[in-house]
Amino acid sequence: MPEVRLDPWGRPDIKDYSRLYEVFGIRPFREVAEKMKSMGIEQSLLMRRGIVFGHRDFDSLLDFYKRGEKVAVMTGFVPSGGFHFGHLLTGKQLVYFQNLGFKVFVGIADAEAYAVRHIKRKEAIRIGVEEYIANLLAIGLDERKTEFYFQTSRKGSYHSLIQLFGSKITSSEFESIYGEITPGKIVSALTQAADILHPQLDEYGGYKMVLVPVGADQDPHLRLTRDLAERMKGEVELRPPSSIYHRLMRGLDGGKMSSSRPETTIFLNEPLEVARKKFMSSLTGGRNTAEEQRRLGGEPEKCPVFDFYIYQLIEDDNKLNDVYKRCKGGKLLCGECKAMGFSMIREFLEEHQRKLEASREVAWSIVEAPKF
Numbered sequence: 001m002p003e004v005r006l007d008p009w010g011r012p013d014i015k016d017y018s019r020l021y022e023v024f025g026i027r028p029f030r031e032v033a034e035k036m037k038s039m040g041i042e043q044s045l046l047m048r049r050g051i052v053f054g055h056r057d058f059d060s061l062l063d064f065y066k067r068g069e070k071v072a073v074m075t076g077f078v079p080s081g082g083f084h085f086g087h088l089l090t091g092k093q094l095v096y097f098q099n100l101g102f103k104v105f106v107g108i109a110d111a112e113a114y115a116v117r118h119i120k121r122k123e124a125i126r127i128g129v130e131e132y133i134a135n136l137l138a139i140g141l142d143e144r145k146t147e148f149y150f151q152t153s154r155k156g157s158y159h160s161l162i163q164l165f166g167s168k169i170t171s172s173e174f175e176s177i178y179g180e181i182t183p184g185k186i187v188s189a190l191t192q193a194a195d196i197l198h199p200q201l202d203e204y205g206g207y208k209m210v211l212v213p214v215g216a217d218q219d220p221h222l223r224l225t226r227d228l229a230e231r232m233k234g235e236v237e238l239r240p241p242s243s244i245y246h247r248l249m250r251g252l253d254g255g256k257m258s259s260s261r262p263e264t265t266i267f268l269n270e271p272l273e274v275a276r277k278k279f280m281s282s283l284t285g286g287r288n289t290a291e292e293q294r295r296l297g298g299e300p301e302k303c304p305v306f307d308f309y310i311y312q313l314i315e316d317d318n319k320l321n322d323v324y325k326r327c328k329g330g331k332l333l334c335g336e337c338k339a340m341g342f343s344m345i346r347e348f349l350e351e352h353q354r355k356l357e358a359s360r361e362v363a364w365s366i367v368e369a370p371k372f
């Protein structure tokens with residue numbers, strides 16, 4: 001069987017998500033669905049469609065929540081490009097947990113953007129505020145219940161954690177988690193561990209259970225962070241984080257959706273005509289000719305357009321099922337299907353871009369941007 005390695009900085013191509021259960025000990029998310037139901041918590045769209053497929057310790061997090069103990073959700077964004085539909089997936093999960101009463105922490109990973117992605121400082125700061133924070137506000141994250149910060153301007157004991165973590169891990173352990181590693185990646189990984197764990201320090205609200213919703217490719221950071229939390233025992237009480245894992249949305253070309261390859265995605269501030277051209281040129285799971293498609297049906301399982309429907313655009317399960325059946329049965333052709341998808345994208349973007357205008361100004365006022 002081929003080796004499975006997850007590279008949080010690379011372009012993962014995960015063919016079989018179930019192997020992540022055996023190889024890394026991620027637990028199937030369906031295990032906790034019943035518990036959520038018994039607590040009266042409705043699953044999000046991503047959970048009920050199996051897009052959130054795995055977890056670590058989510059059941060313990062539910063216990064914390066049930067007992068009324070403090071819970072938070074934390075995520076980081078690397079400001080290396082625009083905010084697109086892939087980021088929206090994570091943003092919606094933050095809103096979902098905020099609505100359940102979780103405190104939200106959002107770290108802008110500007111140190112990582114500089115050290116690993118080689119993004120100029122001023123540009124990373126602008127992207128962090130005007131793309132990530134502004135878009136998160138525009139999709140409904142409540143700034144009064146969210147702590148936004150940049151890694152390099154975070155004050156206080158957050159930085160002590162990064163320094164102390166350095167003595168808790170060897171370079172060969174780093175290599176076994178990440179493969180080939182550079183000093184920039186080591187610092188980034190330790191900083192990410194501090195991002196995830198610092199909300200538990202007294203200075204940031206004290207002991208709590210922290211949930212991290214991530215794409216499956218980010219699990220190496222979670223494994224490192226959980227180990228570091230255990231190794232700090234006796235010095236500071238840090239609970240290993242819980243995490244939930246979502247499948248990665250395919251890019252419009254069928255590969256990884258990435259802001260460094262703009263043709264693979266649609267940015268939320270994109271002019272509508274640019275967005276339309278990209279979406280209408282997307283790869284599909286369609287056949288070579290209309291005649292073949294009518295005869296054999298399409299393959300929505302392989303189709304990036306259908307990913308947009310299932311991950312984001314169609315909330316009603318019956319409607320989604322109808323598109324699936326019409327595609328499989330050869331009743332829906334790709335041109336018509338894409339036009340329908342783009343009309344949904346247009347409707348969303350028109351409204352979102354109006355909100356984005358207003359949220360940009362707010363974004364600058366609620367975060368301490370780094371001085372250099």
Ligand code: SF4
Pocket residue numbers: 284285286298299300303304305306327328332333334335337338
């Ligand atoms: S009809 Fe729609 S879902 Fe089916 S393969 Fe074509 S674009 Fe994809």
